[in-house]
Amino acid sequence: MKALSVFPTLLIALIAAVMVNFAAVPEPSGRSPENAARGPAPTLTRPATPVKDPDGEGFIRRWLILEPIGANGLTQSVVQAAVRREYFPKQFTIIPRDGEKVQIEGSDLTWHAVDTSLHNINLYHFAYALSKPTSNVLFWAVTVIDCSRELKDVRLAIGSNAASVWWVNGKEVIGIYGDRQSVIDDGVSKRLTLKKGPNVVRCAVVNGGGATDFCARFLDKDDAPVKSFTVNLG
Amino acid sequence: MNFRYSAAVVLALVSAAFALDGQIGIHDPSTVMLCDGKYYTFGTGGSSLVSDDGWTWSRGVAPGRRGMAPDVIHIGDRYYMYVAANIGGQPKAAVNMISNRTLDPDSPEYKWEEGGVVASSDGIEDCNAIDPGVFLDPNDGRLWLVYGSYFGYIRLVELNPRTGKRLNPDDQPRDIAINCEASAIIYRDGWYYLLATHGSCCRGTDSGYNIRVGRSRKVTGPFLDNMGIDMIKGGGKLFLGSSGRVVGPGHFGLLDLEDGVQKFSCHYEADLDRGGASVLDIRPLLWKDGWPVAGENVREGTYEIESVRTGTALELAVEGVPVGGRLRMPGMPGGGSGIFGGTGGIIPPQDVTQVSQNWPAGNIDLRLSNYMLQAQQKWTIAPVADAGGYPGSPYFKITIAGTDRALAATDEAELVAVPAFTGAPEQLWRIEQLTDGAYRIMPKAVPNTREALAISAVGSSFATLARFDPGGDRQRWYLNTP
Numbered sequence: 001m002k003a004l005s006v007f008p009t010l011l012i013a014l015i016a017a018v019m020v021n022f023a024a025v026p027e028p029s030g031r032s033p034e035n036a037a038r039g040p041a042p043t044l045t046r047p048a049t050p051v052k053d054p055d056g057e058g059f060i061r062r063w064l065i066l067e068p069i070g071a072n073g074l075t076q077s078v079v080q081a082a083v084r085r086e087y088f089p090k091q092f093t094i095i096p097r098d099g100e101k102v103q104i105e106g107s108d109l110t111w112h113a114v115d116t117s118l119h120n121i122n123l124y125h126f127a128y129a130l131s132k133p134t135s136n137v138l139f140w141a142v143t144v145i146d147c148s149r150e151l152k153d154v155r156l157a158i159g160s161n162a163a164s165v166w167w168v169n170g171k172e173v174i175g176i177y178g179d180r181q182s183v184i185d186d187g188v189s190k191r192l193t194l195k196k197g198p199n200v201v202r203c204a205v206v207n208g209g210g211a212t213d214f215c216a217r218f219l220d221k222d223d224a225p226v227k228s229f230t231v232n233l234g
Numbered sequence: 235m236n237f238r239y240s241a242a243v244v245l246a247l248v249s250a251a252f253a254l255d256g257q258i259g260i261h262d263p264s265t266v267m268l269c270d271g272k273y274y275t276f277g278t279g280g281s282s283l284v285s286d287d288g289w290t291w292s293r294g295v296a297p298g299r300r301g302m303a304p305d306v307i308h309i310g311d312r313y314y315m316y317v318a319a320n321i322g323g324q325p326k327a328a329v330n331m332i333s334n335r336t337l338d339p340d341s342p343e344y345k346w347e348e349g350g351v352v353a354s355s356d357g358i359e360d361c362n363a364i365d366p367g368v369f370l371d372p373n374d375g376r377l378w379l380v381y382g383s384y385f386g387y388i389r390l391v392e393l394n395p396r397t398g399k400r401l402n403p404d405d406q407p408r409d410i411a412i413n414c415e416a417s418a419i420i421y422r423d424g425w426y427y428l429l430a431t432h433g434s435c436c437r438g439t440d441s442g443y444n445i446r447v448g449r450s451r452k453v454t455g456p457f458l459d460n461m462g463i464d465m466i467k468g469g470g471k472l473f474l475g476s477s478g479r480v481v482g483p484g485h486f487g488l489l490d491l492e493d494g495v496q497k498f499s500c501h502y503e504a505d506l507d508r509g510g511a512s513v514l515d516i517r518p519l520l521w522k523d524g525w526p527v528a529g530e531n532v533r534e535g536t537y538e539i540e541s542v543r544t545g546t547a548l549e550l551a552v553e554g555v556p557v558g559g560r561l562r563m564p565g566m567p568g569g570g571s572g573i574f575g576g577t578g579g580i581i582p583p584q585d586v587t588q589v590s591q592n593w594p595a596g597n598i599d600l601r602l603s604n605y606m607l608q609a610q611q612k613w614t615i616a617p618v619a620d621a622g623g624y625p626g627s628p629y630f631k632i633t634i635a636g637t638d639r640a641l642a643a644t645d646e647a648e649l650v651a652v653p654a655f656t657g658a659p660e661q662l663w664r665i666e667q668l669t670d671g672a673y674r675i676m677p678k679a680v681p682n683t684r685e686a687l688a689i690s691a692v693g694s695s696f697a698t699l700a701r702f703d704p705g706g707d708r709q710r711w712y713l714n715t716p
Contacts, residue, residue: 076553157693176695177553185693190648223692223708 041125044114046098051146051230052115058217058225059119059184060143060201064096064233067109068127068137071206076177079163082138083204092170095144095200095234113233120159120182120215123205127212135209142202146232151194153221157185160205160214167202168192182213194218198232253480253505253515255628256290258283261436261512262303262365262416265487266499266625267313269337273625275487275499275514276304276315283514289623291514295339298332298346303416303485306337307368309377313337314398316352316379318364325385326357329366331398352400353381353391353407360386361407365485367418370395371453377401378453380428383415387466388430390454410455411465414446416485420526425449427526428457428465429473431484438510441503443482446470447526460525474528479506480515489516489625494668494704497625498528516626518667529667531627532713536614536635538605541691542672542710546602548689548697550610550634550651555589557581557607584609586636598639600649602695605714610634612716613641621662621678629662629678631655643677647687647699665713672710674702 052062071082088094088102096102098113114126121141127134156173158166161182166174166189173189180186205214218226260277266288267274273285280300285291297304301317308314312333320327331349338344355363362385369378377395382388388411392401411417414430421427427449433442448457448465456464463469474483482503489497496519504510518529539548558581561573586609593610605611612635617628632641633655640655641663655661659679666674675689680699688709690700702709 155692155696175551183694186695188693188696188698190698191646219692 041122041129043117043122044125044129045117047113047115047233051232053230054217054225054227055119056227057119057184058219058227060145060216060231061116061119062113062231062233063116063121063141063143064098064111064113065121065123065126066096066102066111066140067130068123068132068134068139069104069109070133070136071138072136074163074177074179074206074208076175079165079177079206080175082206083165087140091140092167092202095142098233119184120213123207123212123214124210134212135207137207137212139205139207139212140202141205141214142200143231144198144200144233145194145229146198147194147196147229149228150196151218151220151226151228153191154194154218154226155191156189156201156216157187157219158203158214158216159183159186160203161210161212162205162207164203164205164214166216167200169195169199179208182215184215184217185219188219191221194226194229198234253507253513254289254291254626255623256285257293258291258514259508259511260501260514262485263487263499263501263514264304264306264315265368265418266489266516267306267308267337269308269313270341272338274306274337276306276317277501278302278304287622288516288625289628298334299330299348301330303365305366305368305418305487307370307377309370309395309398311335312398314349314368315346316366316368316381318366318381320364321354322357324364325355325359325362325383327363328354329363329379329381333398349398352379352393352398353389355385360409361389362386363389365415365417367416368393369419369421369453372421376453378419380410380417380419382411382417384413387412388414388417388428408454409466410457411448411470413468414465414470418486418488419453420488421453422521422526423524425451425524426453426457428455429486429526430465430470431486432470433482433484435482435484435503437482437503439481439504439506441482443484443503444475445473445483445486445500445528447473449524471525473526474500480504481506481510483515488519491625491666493702494670495666495674496669518626519669520667520671521669522671527671529671532615532630532665532667532673534614534616536612536716538611538712538714538716539613539632539675540605540712540714541602541697541707542712543691543707544602544694546691546694547605547611548600548613548711549603549608550593550639551599551601552593552610554603554606554608554610555584557584583607586612586634590634590637596653598651600641600651600697602691602697607716609636612636615663615665615713618657618662621657624664624666627665630665631657631661632663632675643680643687643699645681647680647683649689649697649699668704668710670710673713674709675711676702 096111159182163177174187176187262278263275280296282294283291284294301319304317335343355361362383366381377393387409389407416431459469459471480502487499505513520527520529614635621629638654643660662678664676687699688702
């Protein structure tokens with residue numbers, strides 16, 4: 001990404017040329033007919049800059065999201081079983097490129113890099129724009145935050161609709177379950193250390209029906225938002 | 235531990251309160267003082283009690299002057315004791331001051347020095363100069379003494395905070411209350427509070443002692459009760475009367491532990507569990523609508539532990555099972571009369587032995603969740619014998635009701651439920667009621683740190699250990715009866 005940062009103007013131009021917006025109009029039923037044409041989403045766009053700062057409250061605003069996988073059930077045991085199933089190779093280690101595809105049960109699913117203009121990532125908008133199902137689905141998402149120095153005793157703090165499981169640098173740190181709405185800092189990890197350089201934050205969000213989204217930030221030892229990092233998907 | 239914790243007694247009491255432990259017999263105790271890590275109180279007749287932790291007490295050494303109902307204050311490098319004696323018969327009496335650099339008789343600096351008479355009554359005037367209460371005004375540093383007992387007025391005189399003696403011996407004492415004794419003044423949020431004991435003492439279970447309070451914007455009064463009645467006309471809002479197994483509370487003394495934790499000492503004229511003896515107690519001091527309220531130390535029982543910050547309950551991070559089992563929808567195999575029709579019978583409380591079969595055998599993480607009456611959300615709080623305590627209470631263990639799974643602090647200052655209670659310091663809990671009625675819950679010790687930490691809500695669904703912040707709700711918890 002450092003190499004890319006040398007040519008930010010060129011990169012922006014290239015990205016703008018292929019920019020795809022995501023749909024925003026919710027469908028009451030929560031079902032999305034395959035391949036239907038959808039309008040642009042107001043909150044999600046393809047990244048247009050090499051790196052992305054967190055917002056004023058520390059929320060991470062750039063993610064790679066995989067198109068949804070079918071999943072049923074929101075209880076702790078069902079969600080834990082769902083996220084432990086291997087859907088694609090290197091499921092817990094991959095940092096995909098935007099547009100990279102994985103094959104799951106005979107279907108090609110694509111990773112999409114997105115920026116959000118809000119504190120959260122609206123997965124309903126994401127899937128709806130792609131004419132993908134929004135109910136009874138599992139979304140994989142991953143991001144890389146770049147810390148200029150080691151940050152000790154911080155906590156990952158997330159909200160999700162609905163259940164979700166989270167990993168930081170490969171270690172599971174949060175699981176919240178049930179049919180829940182997205183509330184900031186709903187799930188909070190134990191104290192952890194973000195190392196200097198890249199740190200990988202990964203999640204799996206399982207939705208039953210209706211709206212679905214997630215948000216994430218880090219809190220310091222005083223519960224204040226951590227903002228001293230950038231998101232760099234490489 | 236004393237007889238109160240014999241198995242039979244514990245089984246007999248569903249929700250027992252706990253008086254202090256050890257030798258706690260005393261009458262007219264002074265304000266409890268902390269000196270070099272030990273707690274001290276002094277009573278009538280030269281009696282004294284001492285404690286390392288404020289929970290277990292033993293007999294202490296008589297002070298330099300024996301008398302009636304002493305009170306003590308610590309100013310600068312000296313402890314000033316005010317102690318009264320009748321000269322002849324009541325109401326002819328005098329309050330003497332003595333002082334010492336320490337209350338520890340084993341200290342080389344321990345030496346009582348006489349300071350002389352600071353207040354008196356001549357046997358004719360409308361006052362009986364006993365039962366002193368000393369008050370240092372936090373606003374201006376002025377020192378005051380209230381005194382008196384039934385015969386006539388409770389009076390107020392000013393003392394010299396540099397010497398502990400009367401500031402101007404010729405000043406006329408002010409009358410501030412009547413027909414009571416054991417008075418004390420405290421200050422909070424712009425109000426001066428006069429707490430005094432009404433009713434009769436010294437009659438065992440027939441003693442009508444009760445503590446009442448009035449308040450004033452000035453230390454000199456008038457002190458009005460909640461109905462606007464001046465205490466000099468007999469007014470006084472009830473602060474504490476007889477209840478439970480104790481009769482006749484009197485002789486209020488403030489014990490301010492700071493960080494939003496205030497307690498008060500008193501004696502009961504009769505503790506039914508100690509044969510009707512007069513004993514010391516220390517209880518939480520709460521505040522509601524500008525008035526002091528007597529709190530109660532934690533009672534043994536089973537509770538939901540609810541975060542004031544989030545409204546969610548502390549629970550094991552296990553998959554909960556709905557009470558009565560998962561709803562069976564009509565039309566499904568085994569379906570009943572519909573989702574709103576119920577089962578047609580009584581749904582019993584959740585059986586922890588049944589639902590815990592799927593819980594991990596080892597340590598289990600903690601989290602916060604909506605309270606749903608489920609087994610992993612119900613905690614039994616019980617005192618631990620011979621584990622020490624803190625002012626007013628013993629240390630407790632906190633276990634999932636019906637199991638031995640115990641709440642513990644980890645090496646990383648997080649929370650965990652261990653499979654079995656071992657009595658380790660990180661499994662012992664100090665549970666104190668704060669002035670707003672919520673509770674602060676602190677482990678006796680946290681491995682790898684000497685910092686005092688309390689259970690703290692982080693976000694909506696997680697609990698950890700963090701330094702107590704009296705100004706916020708993170709470390710405040712309600713103990714709800716499930």
